[in-house]
Amino acid sequence: MVKINRVNxxxxxxxxxxxxxxxxxxxxxxxxxxxxxxxxxxxxxxDTLYWIFRYEGALFVLHYNIYxxxxxxxxxxxxxxxxxxxxxxxxxxWWQTN
Numbered sequence: 001m002v003k004i005n006r007v008n009x010x011x012x013x014x015x016x017x018x019x020x021x022x023x024x025x026x027x028x029x030x031x032x033x034x035x036x037x038x039x040x041x042x043x044x045x046x047d048t049l050y051w052i053f054r055y056e057g058a059l060f061v062l063h064y065n066i067y068x069x070x071x072x073x074x075x076x077x078x079x080x081x082x083x084x085x086x087x088x089x090x091x092x093x094w095w096q097t098n
Contacts, residue, residue, distance in 0.1 A: 002095045004088075005071075009078035011085040013092045017069035024049060024064040031055075031062065031072075034094065055091070058084045 005012040015027055028051060031037045037053040039062075049064040052075060059075035072091060074080035 010080040012073040015070045
C-alpha cells in the first residue's frame with residue numbers, strides 16, 4: 001500500500017500503514033541500497049522511530065510508528081521546497097513499481 005499524502009502542505013510517502021519493526025528496517029536497507037542514502041541521525045523511541053537521511057543533498061525522515069506504519073517525508077515539512085517534494089516523488093515512483 002504505497003501512496004503519497006499531500007494534506008499537510010508537503011509530500012509524504014506512505015509506504016505501509018500496517019507493519020512492524022522488521023518492515024521498517026527492511027525499508028531502511030532498501031533506501032541505503034537503491035538510493036545510496038546515508039542516515040545521519042537515528043532517534044529511536046518505544047513506539048516511534050525517526051531516522052534522518054540525506055538524498056541528493058536534501059534531508060528526509062524515515063518514520064515508523066506502531067499505529068501509523070512507515071513513511072518518508074522532507075525534514076523541512078511544510079517548508080519543503082519543490083525540489084524536495086520532487087525527490088520524494090522519485091522515491092515513491094520506484095517504490096510503487098518494485
